[in-house]
Amino acid sequence: MKNEWPLWEIFIRGQHGMSHRHVGSLHAPDAEMAIKNARDVYTRRNEGVSIWVVEANNITASSPSDKGPLYEPSESKVYRHPTFFDIPEEVGHM
Amino acid sequence: MYAQMVKSEATQDDPEKLAEFQARIDRDEKIEPKDWMPEGYRKTLIRQIGQHAHSEIVGQLPEGNWITRAPTLERKAILLAKVQDEAGHGLYLYCAAETMGVSRDELTEMLLDGRMKYSSIFNYPTLTWADIGAVGWLVDGAAIMNQVPLQRTSYGPYSRAMIRICKEESFHQRQGYDAIRKMAEGTPEQKKMAQDALNRLWFPSLMMFGPSDKDSVHSAQSMAWKIKINTNDELRQKFVDQTVPQIEFLDLELPDPGIKWNEERGHYDYTDPDWSEFFDVIKGNGPCNTDRLAARNKAWDDGAWVRDGLLAHARKKAAANVAAE
Numbered sequence: 307m308k309n310e311w312p313l314w315e316i317f318i319r320g321q322h323g324m325s326h327r328h329v330g331s332l333h334a335p336d337a338e339m340a341i342k343n344a345r346d347v348y349t350r351r352n353e354g355v356s357i358w359v360v361e362a363n364n365i366t367a368s369s370p371s372d373k374g375p376l377y378e379p380s381e382s383k384v385y386r387h388p389t390f391f392d393i394p395e396e397v398g399h400m
Numbered sequence: 401m402y403a404q405m406v407k408s409e410a411t412q413d414d415p416e417k418l419a420e421f422q423a424r425i426d427r428d429e430k431i432e433p434k435d436w437m438p439e440g441y442r443k444t445l446i447r448q449i450g451q452h453a454h455s456e457i458v459g460q461l462p463e464g465n466w467i468t469r470a471p472t473l474e475r476k477a478i479l480l481a482k483v484q485d486e487a488g489h490g491l492y493l494y495c496a497a498e499t500m501g502v503s504r505d506e507l508t509e510m511l512l513d514g515r516m517k518y519s520s521i522f523n524y525p526t527l528t529w530a531d532i533g534a535v536g537w538l539v540d541g542a543a544i545m546n547q548v549p550l551q552r553t554s555y556g557p558y559s560r561a562m563i564r565i566c567k568e569e570s571f572h573q574r575q576g577y578d579a580i581r582k583m584a585e586g587t588p589e590q591k592k593m594a595q596d597a598l599n600r601l602w603f604p605s606l607m608m609f610g611p612s613d614k615d616s617v618h619s620a621q622s623m624a625w626k627i628k629i630n631t632n633d634e635l636r637q638k639f640v641d642q643t644v645p646q647i648e649f650l651d652l653e654l655p656d657p658g659i660k661w662n663e664e665r666g667h668y669d670y671t672d673p674d675w676s677e678f679f680d681v682i683k684g685n686g687p688c689n690t691d692r693l694a695a696r697n698k699a700w701d702d703g704a705w706v707r708d709g710l711l712a713h714a715r716k717k718a719a720a721n722v723a724a725e
Binding site for chain 1: 432434436479482485488491492495498503504505560564568605667707708710711714715717718
């Protein structure tokens with residue numbers, strides 16, 4: 307990579323008060339240009355009302371090989387879901 | 401389609417890992433950038449996604465040719481939006497390819513020096529305004545045939561790019577049909593232009609799907625990996641079946657006397673394109689190959705000072721910020 311612009315990850319918040327969501331990435335020389343480019347590349351059809359840009363280098367991601375230790379423990383904890391508990395019909399909506 | 405005759409790479413990986421990988425694909429799990437993948441899968445996908453991205457970018461040229469000469473301000477705004485979408489599609493796809501460990505500059509350089517291809521269709525000229533209608537209707541129509549199933553492809557970033565692209569692609573086809581319909585319903589001269597555009601672009605559009613299955617050597621591995629979902633002939637037939645009634649609605653003549661409804665097959669018969677022309681265009685001898693590559697090279701060279709200047713400015717500003725802290 308000689309003089310390649312760094313890669314930025316783009317997050318957009320849609321119209322209805324949802325969280326910013328990752329939509330893709332692009333290259334830009336700095337954060338300001340990344341926002342300008344993201345506006346052209348990712349919001350041509352009213353997709354959003356707010357843009358976050360993060361340089362891809364600054365993201366730390368979990369590793370696919372950690373899938374087991376990270377996520378398997380929650381599989382056995384079914385009581386964390388409300389449907390685990392039977393509520394008698396007479397009690398009504400809960 | 402936009403990626404024609406993508407050569408599958410042989411793979412020499414641990415058979416156990418390979419079997420595990422294939423099982424994930426068979427379970428419809430998405431493969432993500434940091435996951436283990438066979439070298440052949442990675443190389444084939446870089447080639448396929450890269451070729452697809454290059455096609456989106458080069459595809460701006462034949463349409464950009466008519467932006468300043470669109471017949472009305474509204475058509476001009478529509479065409480401008482469409483060409484801008486193509487740039488966006490190229491960018492989504494380049495980013496998907498880059499997740500496999502190739503850099504943007506490497507991809508660009510491989511296009512510019514001819515090591516990577518783009519779709520044969522963009523080596524044909526757009527001679528009249530009616531061609532712009534025909535390109536949207538037929539070329540984007542053919543592209544959609546291939547891109548809709550690719551939304552289910554096994555590689556996560558590629559699949560996500562295809563989902564975004566498909567959302568926008570329908571606008572492209574409809575604006576094209578709308579533009580050529582205006583011509584077909586216009587004066588006799590305009591109708592003649594519409595007919596001429598259809599006649600010239602019909603066979604090149606059929607070629608977009610690539611050679612016949614019996615001559616297509618790369619399909620089996622790509623289909624097992626779910627980076628190719630349908631065969632070339634399946635998609636071509638689907639395209640013909642969809643397009644013939646649209647031609648009839650325009651009251652234009654069929655561009656191929658061989659088109660006939662085959663009751664037994666439940667499909668239209670049609671004449672195969674001239675494959676020697678296709679291979680010739682792929683080799684670089686189409687009507688516009690030289691122009692297209694020259695235009696891309698010029699854009700890259702002329703833009704160098706902008707790319708370098710903006711980066712130098714960003715580095716200087718970053719250094720000043722550090723010094724101030």
